[in-house]
Amino acid sequence: MPKRAAAVAMIAILVGVGACSTKKKILPPAPPPIGTPLGGGTSSTTTPAGSDSGTVGTRAVPGSLADFRATSGSDTVLFAYDSYDVDDTAKAILGKQAEWLARYPGVRVTVEGHTDERGTREYNLALGDRRASAAKNFLAAQGVITSRLQTISYGKERPVADGSDDAAYAQNRRAVTVIVSGAR
Amino acid sequence: MRILFQLLVLLATAPAAAVIRVDINSGTASPLPVAVPTFPATADAATAAGTTSALGNQVAAIIAADLGSSGLFRPVDAVVVVVPADVTAPRFDAWRASPAQALVTGNVTANPDGGVTVGCYAYDVASSEELARQGFVTTAANWRRAAHKCADLVYARLTGETGYFDSRIVYVSETGPKTTRIKRLAVMDQDGANHRFLTNGQNLVLTPRFAPNQQTLTYMSFAENRPRVWLYTIGTGRQEAIGEGANMSFSPRFSPDGARLVYSISQNGTTDIYRMDIANRSVTRLTHGPGINTSPSYSPDGSRIVFESDRGGGQQIYTMNADGSGQQRISFGEGRAGTPVWSPRGDLIAFTRLTTGKFRIGVMRPDGSGERLLTNAYQDEGPTWSPNGRVVLFFRTAAGRTGKVDLHSIDLSGTNERTIKTPLDASDPAWSPLLP
Structure with a gap:
């Protein structure tokens, strides 16, 4: 149960960060995470999303995936249409990811590059590679040795938002830093 | 599992110049009416893919569907019940009562080795002329391909372009x-x-x-x-x-x-x-x-x-x-x-x-x-x-x-x-x- 409570809290943190750092219109109509009180039986033992998330978030085990996400603010950075420029918001997140990676030198990550659906399949594979490489190169420039960094492009094959509108497109144009080994 | 197709040259006189022709560039505007009646069975024999009369029915349906899918042909109902003798000598007078301008017919026979032969014949109804004929010999499992090859033959003869149905x-x-x-x-x-x-x-x-x-x-x-x-x-x-x-x-x-x-x-x-x-x-x-x-x-x-x-x-x-x-x-x-x-x-x-x-x-x-x-x-x-x-x-x-x-x-x-x-x-x- 504590694990689940922590997970709920982490999602709350991510949503909170998104609200601060991005325009409101690109916020996802996020479905409630498992365990969010909706009158279900788990409500008595979980922390309601959005309340007191900071203190619960500190429960994340240092060096864990949850800790990585909490410390960095997000595992995901977003891009403009057909762009692979790392903007200031993305730089801030990647900078914190790099700091965290410096603290845990045994961790190896894969940076996934993704696109929205407004490009042809093969072009988007190449564009996803550009985004993953841009994020990887930024991490490397912050001192993360490249042998710890891999990239993979999924093009438009793995959206996180399934709509065909600007809000969904914005969420899908992303690079996600995924821990592959070394986390606690 | 490479499939060998044997072409059978059916005995025929060289076809005269076709009177009808499909213009491939504008043909979909007025598709050519074509009749593909059930292929009559000379002797209803069993094959691994069904009886030859059942195959004759399905082969005709596939040919009609292929030709129709191109947009250049319009399959029309057969007005004449085709008997085996009609395959090589259609009763053109009867067919001229239908809107069909082309007639595709043929037969399916069982071979001693278990395979099938699909005979494929195409005629110009108005001029009573034969347009094409060919036999396709294949395994019973491959019978659909023989139908597609017949449709390709008709398509090629009437449009002047190679077909694409056997693909x-x-x-x-x-x-x-x-x-x-x-x-x-x-x-x-x-x-x-x-x-x-x-x-x-x-x-x-x-x-x-x-x-x-x-x-x-x-x-x-x-x-x-x-x-x-x-x-x-x-x-x-x-x-x-x-x-x-x-x-x-x-x-x-x-x-x-x-x-x-x-x-x-x-x-x-x-x-x-x-x-x-x-x-x-x-x-x-x-x-x-x-x-x-x-x-x-x-x-x-x-x-x-x-x-x-x-x-x-x-x-x-x-x-x-x-x-x-x-x-x-x-x-x-x-x-x-x-x-x-x-x-x-x-x-x-x-x-x-x-x-x-x-x-x-x-x-x-x-x-x-x-x-x-x-x-x-x-x-x-x-x-x-x-x-x-x-x-x-x-x-x-x-x-x-x-x-x-x-x-x-x-x-x-x-x-x-x-x-x-x-x-x-x-x-x-x-x-x-x-x-x-």
Whole structure:
């Protein structure tokens, strides 16, 4: 149960960060995470999303995936249409990811590059590679040795938002830093 | 499982010049009425695929469906009950009471070796002249192909162009939510029959393409989380990764002689086109940036390659010589252009035109002139040519949360758009050459 409570809290943190750092219109109509009180039986033992998330978030085990996400603010950075420029918001997140990676030198990550659906399949594979490489190169420039960094492009094959509108497109144009080994 | 087809030259006088003829460029406006009555059984014999009379019924239905699907022919009801003697000597006076201008008939006989022979006869009703006749000898399991070959014979005789009905389509079968789609390679006959899944959906697979021998496919797979180019041998099911190194390889296509592959490799954000000699795996780099260079496709004579590049700022279509020299941009106009595919006739390039919020299928000449857009929907993408270069097949994605995607075909004239039925959603089609 504590694990689940922590997970709920982490999602709350991510949503909170998104609200601060991005325009409101690109916020996802996020479905409630498992365990969010909706009158279900788990409500008595979980922390309601959005309340007191900071203190619960500190429960994340240092060096864990949850800790990585909490410390960095997000595992995901977003891009403009057909762009692979790392903007200031993305730089801030990647900078914190790099700091965290410096603290845990045994961790190896894969940076996934993704696109929205407004490009042809093969072009988007190449564009996803550009985004993953841009994020990887930024991490490397912050001192993360490249042998710890891999990239993979999924093009438009793995959206996180399934709509065909600007809000969904914005969420899908992303690079996600995924821990592959070394986390606690 | 190579299938041998034996052509039987049926005894006939040389056909006189056809009186009727289908204009392939304007024919879909007024399709030629054709009657394909049930093929009569001389002696109803059993085969592994059913009785010859049952096959005669189905063969006629397949021929009518093939011809009708081209948009150049309009199957009409048979007004005459055909008896065996009518196959070689139709009662033209009776047929002239029907709207049919052409008559296709024939017979199915069981062979001593277990195979079947499909006799195929075509007539001009108005002039009472024979247009074509041929016999197709094959295994019982292959009986549908004999029907397609008969339809191809009629199509060729009346249009003056090679047919395309005895061919197959490989594509990616899709199912599941848009965010976690399961994709499998699948192959089927051109008309959707003999559908078969080739992979189990465990790995994300994309962009299958036929080798000229139709027995081998090249495609991209995310197996082992290493997105790269693979080969698939249809007969044995053997799958082999051929992209080496840590960098993503994708967008593969065979050369017209089947000896080479062209494909892209991405390295640190730049994507270039490479050629591999399959026999010895030697690799030659054909483009040297800048930017994204992908979707290469050979001209049918193997001398040129069309591809897309964003070196000029946006995605556009370029051609080059097969050795990488002489690169020049050929697409201009509104928006972007990608996924070029050279027609097997060599005269046109099909591509995807990207304008604000839409993808449409278009064609242009290899010098970029004469651009025509054939379709109009949210996202039409990934064209592939019929073996005779008359029909373009592509996939259409609907906007919205379902991500519904299916296969469509359209005549080069921009008419006769049709949905190709598949068991599940479908994308990334590739049409085979005409089968041997």
